[in-house]
Amino acid sequence: MKTITRQKPYEEIMQQLEFCNRVFIVGCGTCATTLQTGGLEQVLELKEKLQDSGLLITGWAVIPTACDEMTAVVAAENETAIQGANAILVMACALGVQRINMYLDQPVLPGLDTLFMGLEEHSGYYMEACAQCGQCVLGYTAGICPVTACHKGLLNGPCGGTNRGKCEVDQDRDCAFTLIYNRLKEQNRLELMKYYHPPRNAQVLPRPRVKILDPKEMEQWV
Amino acid sequence: MGVIFKDLLDSGKFVVTAEVAPPKGTDLEQMLHHIDLLKDRVDALNVTDHQSSVMRFPSLGGCFAVKERGGEPILQMTCRDRNQIALQSDLLLAYTRGVRNVLCLTGDAMTVGDHKQAQGIFELDSVQLLRTIDLLEEGKDMGGNELSGKVSFCKGAIVTPEADPWEPQSCKFEKKVDAGAEFFQTQAIYDLDNFVKFMDYASQFPVKILAGIVLLTSARMAKYMTDNVPGIFVPPNLIDELSSTPKGGSLEKGIEIAGRMIAALKKDSICDGVHIMAINREEVVPDILAAAGL
Known part of the structure; x- marks a missing residue:
């Protein structure tokens, strides 16, 4: 089972970030990596893009499974970079967003839209089951x-x-x-x-x- | 009209129904014109319910207008736009305003209409809606509560004789029969032999079947429907007949074809009646009836 996500349009991401200038980016090593919506590659791509738009990226992390409780450990490890940001942009499903929101005080913003829980019927084909x-x-x-x-x-x-x-x-x-x-x-x-x-x-x-x-x-x- | 539709169905008369479509907006003039034109020519008038998921004046309002003008309305009711409470309460309202016939439909998908982002409700399906009416007729609502004053409706449903594949469709048809459907309006039929085969099957059930007659207005429309509209098959000879018609004569040819089909169905008592759908050409329904010798 994978949580099926897709990236929000860049304009919408920028609209959410309107109030801030320093951002910490979070990706997810599980579903969003498989779906290529919030894995390492996509996190780095978005980092570049946001920097080009004039935002300061205080740091980034791809959490193994953003929705589980180990996320607290990753948050603690990145405390300085996270403290330096005035928003956290999460490229994980809404479960990941809400998990991270439990640990941090800053606004936590979704970079992805969560579509459905997908069963992989055959390679690369996910259906809502x-x-x-x-x-x-x-x-x-x-x-x-x-x-x-x-x-x-x-x-x-x-x-x-x-x-x-x-x-x-x-x-x-x-x-x-x-x-x-x-x-x-x-x-x-x-x-x-x-x-x-x-x-x-x-x-x-x-x-x-x-x-x-x-x-x-x-x-x-x- | 003035005669109750259910009594007519039970009388064995070859029943003829047609339909009117409410407008998009509050200008009712055309709908009222169609009602006045047809109310005394057919036995009952369907009023469509946001057909093709296009937001319009409600079918309930159209039915009131039919009733006020002395016609016999059939309330088309889909499950797309209303939850259990709204469906039941509309049925209560319909009954108190003299509407006595309901055609229970699932409803088209929201995505085919003009409010593509709206929620399709489908909390009930057409079978469940039929059973809900049964419940209201017993004086109970879906919450198990007693009603102060019940309803009584002649319940209809639809069936697609040319459905491909047929078997799942027939299972649903039989569920609708079991759920208390008294009459069925069919999807448009054009192939008499296929329809006779369908009637061989359907006539084993204690329900009345009204064959769907959709007016063909051109060879292009006929081809389009065969290729794109689920459960519609226009035989090649009819398409040829339309395409060999001199320019400007297609509508008349379509009227002739529809009239011929109705006459054939009636002559051999193949089914219990017809439901004429002259989509956007309601004004020619009297011509179709004349072509059918009715």
């Missing part, structure tokens, strides 16, 4: 998620827009229900196509969503 809806229907849909694979997130079958097994909004994408139908057929479980799915519960876990592990559960992992 889960919308984290909290009520998994994969057992009825041959392991293909209609919530993410159908543009409209329908549950009870294809819309009228499907054509030749493709989706109306993009002829390069398969219609989820053609995929589901074919797979169920192979599995000899076509009766599931007739299964009525009631409306989804939009409030399985109302936002803000949190999960608090029981101390006993945590002990198992220590």
